[in-house]
Amino acid sequence: MKNYTHTLLGGSVAAMLMVSSASAFEALPNEVPVPADNPITAEKVALGKQLYFDPRLSIDGTVSCNSCHNVMSSGTDNRATSVGVNGQRGGRSAPTVWNAAFLTAQFWDGRAATLEDQSKGPPLNPIEMGMPSAEAVVERLNAIPGYVEQFNAVFGGKDAVSYDNMAKAIATFERTLITRNSPFDRYVQGDEKALSAQAKRGMKAFEKASCNACHSGANFAGPTSLPMGEGFYQKFPMIPGTKYDVQYKLSEDKGRFEATHDEADKHMWRVPSLRNVALTAPYFHNGAVETLDEAVRVMAKTQLNIEMSDQDVADIVAFLESLTGEFPVITMPRLPDTVGSSLVGAQK
Amino acid sequence: MKNYTHTLLGGSVAAMLMVSSASAFEALPNEVPVPADNPITAEKVALGKQLYFDPRLSIDGTVSCNSCHNVMSSGTDNRATSVGVNGQRGGRSAPTVWNAAFLTAQFWDGRAATLEDQSKGPPLNPIEMGMPSAEAVVERLNAIPGYVEQFNAVFGGKDAVSYDNMAKAIATFERTLITRNSPFDRYVQGDEKALSAQAKRGMKAFEKASCNACHSGANFAGPTSLPMGEGFYQKFPMIPGTKYDVQYKLSEDKGRFEATHDEADKHMWRVPSLRNVALTAPYFHNGAVETLDEAVRVMAKTQLNIEMSDQDVADIVAFLESLTGEFPVITMPRLPDTVGSSLVGAQK
Numbered sequence: 001m002k003n004y005t006h007t008l009l010g011g012s013v014a015a016m017l018m019v020s021s022a023s024a025f026e027a028l029p030n031e032v033p034v035p036a037d038n039p040i041t042a043e044k045v046a047l048g049k050q051l052y053f054d055p056r057l058s059i060d061g062t063v064s065c066n067s068c069h070n071v072m073s074s075g076t077d078n079r080a081t082s083v084g085v086n087g088q089r090g091g092r093s094a095p096t097v098w099n100a101a102f103l104t105a106q107f108w109d110g111r112a113a114t115l116e117d118q119s120k121g122p123p124l125n126p127i128e129m130g131m132p133s134a135e136a137v138v139e140r141l142n143a144i145p146g147y148v149e150q151f152n153a154v155f156g157g158k159d160a161v162s163y164d165n166m167a168k169a170i171a172t173f174e175r176t177l178i179t180r181n182s183p184f185d186r187y188v189q190g191d192e193k194a195l196s197a198q199a200k201r202g203m204k205a206f207e208k209a210s211c212n213a214c215h216s217g218a219n220f221a222g223p224t225s226l227p228m229g230e231g232f233y234q235k236f237p238m239i240p241g242t243k244y245d246v247q248y249k250l251s252e253d254k255g256r257f258e259a260t261h262d263e264a265d266k267h268m269w270r271v272p273s274l275r276n277v278a279l280t281a282p283y284f285h286n287g288a289v290e291t292l293d294e295a296v297r298v299m300a301k302t303q304l305n306i307e308m309s310d311q312d313v314a315d316i317v318a319f320l321e322s323l324t325g326e327f328p329v330i331t332m333p334r335l336p337d338t339v340g341s342s343l344v345g346a347q348k
Numbered sequence: 349m350k351n352y353t354h355t356l357l358g359g360s361v362a363a364m365l366m367v368s369s370a371s372a373f374e375a376l377p378n379e380v381p382v383p384a385d386n387p388i389t390a391e392k393v394a395l396g397k398q399l400y401f402d403p404r405l406s407i408d409g410t411v412s413c414n415s416c417h418n419v420m421s422s423g424t425d426n427r428a429t430s431v432g433v434n435g436q437r438g439g440r441s442a443p444t445v446w447n448a449a450f451l452t453a454q455f456w457d458g459r460a461a462t463l464e465d466q467s468k469g470p471p472l473n474p475i476e477m478g479m480p481s482a483e484a485v486v487e488r489l490n491a492i493p494g495y496v497e498q499f500n501a502v503f504g505g506k507d508a509v510s511y512d513n514m515a516k517a518i519a520t521f522e523r524t525l526i527t528r529n530s531p532f533d534r535y536v537q538g539d540e541k542a543l544s545a546q547a548k549r550g551m552k553a554f555e556k557a558s559c560n561a562c563h564s565g566a567n568f569a570g571p572t573s574l575p576m577g578e579g580f581y582q583k584f585p586m587i588p589g590t591k592y593d594v595q596y597k598l599s600e601d602k603g604r605f606e607a608t609h610d611e612a613d614k615h616m617w618r619v620p621s622l623r624n625v626a627l628t629a630p631y632f633h634n635g636a637v638e639t640l641d642e643a644v645r646v647m648a649k650t651q652l653n654i655e656m657s658d659q660d661v662a663d664i665v666a667f668l669e670s671l672t673g674e675f676p677v678i679t680m681p682r683l684p685d686t687v688g689s690s691l692v693g694a695q696k
Contacts, residue, residue, distance in 0.1 A: 053420055062415070062431045072401055073683040078690035083410045087435020279685045282693035292688035321687060332678045335421040337627045339669060340640035342426035345630035 024207060026218040027185040028275075028325075032101040032175045033228055035114060038168045040175060047150045048173030050333040051166055056140060058129035060085050061344025065122065065170065069097040071177060071330065074279035080287030088127040091253065093287035098327075099275050101175040102219040105231025108285045110270040111259040113229030115171035120163060134163035140343055141166065146336020179276055179325025187322070195322055202319025205312045209304055220274035220323065233268045236285075237302035240267075244298045248288035255285070278321040293317050372555060374566040375533040376623075376673075380449040380523045381576055383462060386516045388523060395498045396521030398681040399514055404488060406477035408433050409692025413470065413518065417445040419525060419678065422627035428635030436475040439601065441635035446675075447623050449523040450567040453579030456633045458618040459607040461577030463519035468511060482511035488691055489514065494684020527624060527673025535670070543670050550667025553660045557652055568622035568671065581616045584633075585650035588615075592646045596636040603633070626669040641665050 034040055051057065052071070055064040068082040069075055075096030077083075082094045092108050100106065106118035122128040123137055131137050141147045141161050151160040154169065186194035195203070206212060214234045217224040222232025237250045245251055256265035269285060282288065283295040296316050300308040308316075382388055399405065400419070403412040416430040417423055423444030425431075430442045440456050448454065454466035470476040471485050479485050489495045489509050499509040502517065534542035543551070554560060562582045565572040570580025585598045593599055604613035617633060630636065631643040644664050648656040656664075 055418070055425070060431070061425060061427055067410070070403070070683075072680050074685065077403070077409060078692055079409055080693055083408070083435075087431075278687045281686075281688060281690040287693065290689055290693050317688060324687075327682055330680045332420050332680050334675055335418075337422065338629075339626045339672075340629060340665060341638055342629040344426055345428055345635065345638050 024212065024216075025184075025188050025203070027188050028099070028102070028178065028180050028218050029224070032178060034175060035116070035228070038116065038172060040172050041154070043150070044154050044169050044172040045176055046333070047147075047154050048169035048171070049330075050147075050150075050335055051170050052173050053333050054335050056144070056335075056343050057123050057131065057137060058085050059131050061342075063129050065097075065119070068094040068122075068128075071097065074098070074276060075100075075177070076280045078281060080282050082128075084125070084128040085130040090127055092285050093282065095272060096276060096280050097174055098177050098179050098325075099219055099273055101178065102224060103221055103270070103273065104224070104226040104228055105270050107259075108269055108272075109256040109259045110231035110233060111256075113231075115174050116164075116167040119167045119170040119174075137166065138163055143343055144336050144338055150336070176328070179327055182275070182325040183322040184319075185325065196318060198315055198318040199322045200319075202312075202315035202317065202322075205315050206319055209300060209306055209308070209312070209316075211299070211304075211316070214271045214303075215274050222271045232271050233265075234271050234303075235267050236269045237267070239302050239305055242302050244302055248284065248298065249286065250284065250288070250298075250302065253285055274320060275323050276325060278317075278324050292320060296320075372560065372564075373532075373536050373551070375536050376447070376450070376526065376528055376566050377572070380526060382523060383464070383576070386464065386520060388520050389502070391498070392502050392517050392520040393524055394681070395495075395502050396517035396519070397678075398495075398498075398683055399518050400521050401681050402683050404492070404683075404691050405471050405479065405485060406433050407479055409690075411477050413445075413467070416442040416470075416476075419445065422446070422624060423448075423525070424628045426629060428630050430476070432473070432476040433478040438475055440633050441630065443620060444624060444628050445522055446525050446527050446673075447567055447621055449526065450572060451569055451618070451621065452572070452574040452576055453618050455607075456617055456620075457604040457607045458579035458581060459604075461579075463522050464512075464515040467515045467518040467522075485514065486511055491691055492684050492686055498684070524676070527675055530623070530673040531670040532667075533673065544666060546663055546666040547670045548667075550660075550663035550665065551670075553663050554667055557648060557654055557656070557660070557664075559647070559652075559664070562619045562651075563622050570619045580619050581613075582619050582651075583615050584617045585615070587650050587653055590650050592650055596632065596646065597634065598632065598636070598646075598650065601633055622668060623671050624673060626665075626672050640668060644668075 052065045055061045055067070057064060063085055068077045070077055075098035076094045080093055081090045083089060095108065101115060106112040106115060107121070112118040112121065120134070123131045124134065138161055141151070148161055151165055154160075155165045183194045183199070212220075214222065214232075216222055226232060233256060236255070237245050239245075240251050251267060254266050256268040256270075257263070259265070278292055281292060282290045283292070284298070289295045289298055293313050296313050297308055300306040400413045403409045403415070405412060411433055416425045418425055423446035424442045428441055429438045431437060443456065449463060454460040454463060455469070460466040460469065468482070471479045472482065486509055489499070496509055499513055502508075503513045531542045531547070560568075562570065562580075564570055574580060581604060584603070585593050587593075588599050599615060602614050604616040604618075605611070607613070626640055629640060630638045631640070632646070637643045637646055641661050644661045645656055648654040
């Protein structure tokens with residue numbers, strides 16, 4: 001409780017004490033982690049943005065990164081599971097791309113260490129973008145003069161147009177997708193009025209229930225001090241067999257085990273960020289839970305064995321809503337053209 | 349030939365004579381046609397842009413206007429036919445949205461008089477966006493607080509959130525999607541150097557072959573003086589039974605007849621614009637022709653009974669490439685959120 005005694009005190013003392021609570025609650029840092037071998041440049045961001053929005057990275061020209069991770073919205077498609085090429089449905093709910101740059105492992109099961117690694121997955125996934133091989137993607141990029149020119153300018157050298165460089169460009173664009181200055185961030189930076197009374201109660205309830213045992217750090221996804229690729233995992237459901245587990249089939253997917261086949265990884269999941277969580281319904285790896293208040297109830301019961309009161313649920317929801325940040329204004333990319341023919345036109 | 353004798357003369361005389369050819373070739377006018385009951389305002393454009401990019405106008409949240417009419421690209425999806433919800437394929441190729449504001453009828457068969465009318469079609473088409481009714485669309489819009497607020501601000505009055513007003517906003521955004529200042533436009537406005545020698549030859553060949561009998565006017569889609577909704581139609585193929593007709597199954601679709609069931613409309617089609625045609629492969633109502641040069645050969649033979657020489661085809665293609673305009677820089681819309689739940693999340 002001591003971290004929150006400041007809300008009972010006068011303003012100036014409160015502000016002083018709030019500093020002492022910085023270890024529990026933190027604003028997003030000013031800098032995103034950037035791999036040494038993939039520095040951010042404006043040209044690389046521009047190229048990555050084009051690639052991110054380009055449906056020609058899918059076999060039939062209908063699915064781009066943005067189709068399931070919508071930058072104009074919550075960074076997700078707000079569906080339980082996504083739709084890939086040929087109407088195929090995925091098995092897990094699309095996580096948001098916003099602030100993914102702060103995660104220390106990617107995908108629900110953490111099977112990719114970096115944004116670069118992650119971005120190489122969907123184009124080749126048969127039920128997502130359906131390209132037959134990395135070579136086929138590179139061949140397509142090489143058929144688009146504007147891309148060849150930009151890859152050469154950004155990466156230079158032999159084989160500038162490569163699958164690895166595509167991934168580097170997309171990851172670089174994604175590192176610009178940060179939502180700062182949420183009411184929560186403004187609050188922890190000293191603006192007492194940034195949070196409503198209910199959100200402040202929710203903040204206390206969140207900590208009292210130990211939600212932040214896992215949803216810790218500036219991104220509410222575990223310690224940001226972990227080296228990139230380390231990941232921060234937790235079992236879910238921690239308590240199998242609850243009514244929620246049965247109703248929402250939470251245990252059907254074995255999580256990280258599916259990637260590692262290590263018994264210790266059964267039902268282990270990367271702890272997801274809670275930033276903008278109010279906008280990313282439906283919830284959990286299978287998108288089975290449709291509302292945020294129900295998601296809070298499920299987490300309280302399945303992870304902490306708490307039957308949470310309606311008041312606490314409502315307060316925590318108000319707190320979680322305060323994690324919605326400001327979305328930067330972004331200009332649309334112009335996708336480089338092919339002249340006189342189409343790369344996806346033959347897909348009847 | 350007289351319209352083009354200027355290319356054989358010196359610069360100043362050429363410039364004078366070029367004015368006399370203005371009746372044959374025209375730059376895009378400065379103003380788009382705007383219906384009296386739907387004036388353009390910045391707020392309406394902003395609302396229309398959000399709606400245009402919002403996949404929640406489709407039943408499962410996967411298809412927006414932009415999915416098939418991609419504003420970041422050619423205004424099409426560069427596919428033979430498009431993919432709607434549940435992997436369903438349409439029967440006709442998506443026309444470009446760029447400069448559609450200048451067309452005097454919409455859809456391949458001209459069955460919509462205005463952009464407003466056109467935009468009401470796809471959301472309710474079962475194989476496109478698949479919404480069950482206009483009421484269902486309005487219900488969804490009413491469930492998004494940001495839309496309710498904007499519809500009220502833009503349209504005011506009772507029932508500001510309506511299907512008609514949705515259409516008005518989308519049409520208003522589309523009226524901003526104009527590509528001016530193509531090499532062709534700069535040429536007819538007096539910049540002799542804007543076109544290559546080959547494009548100039550192609551311009552002559554285009555006129556000599558009477559391509560502009562139908563592809564006339566500033567939008568290369570027929571007289572712009574026609575009242576909105578009148579439309580400008582032509583039979584295609586004019587000469588049935590050619591090898592191209594057989595190979596590309598051009599006669600399979602009866603065109604405007606399918607909409608009117610009037611015998612006189614059999615195989616009649618709205619004359620499509622040629623602006624940016626180099627970017628909109630594959631070609632024709634069924635997207636069966638994959639390259640622009642083949643499309644030129646097909647048109648010469650099926651419409652004009654001309655076996656066109658490779659040189660003329662190449663020259664006309666160069667001219668058509670000069671119709672590619674400048675695409676304005678557009679900021680991405682932020683789609684208004686629903687907080688704590690999703691309107692499309694239940695679509696498993």
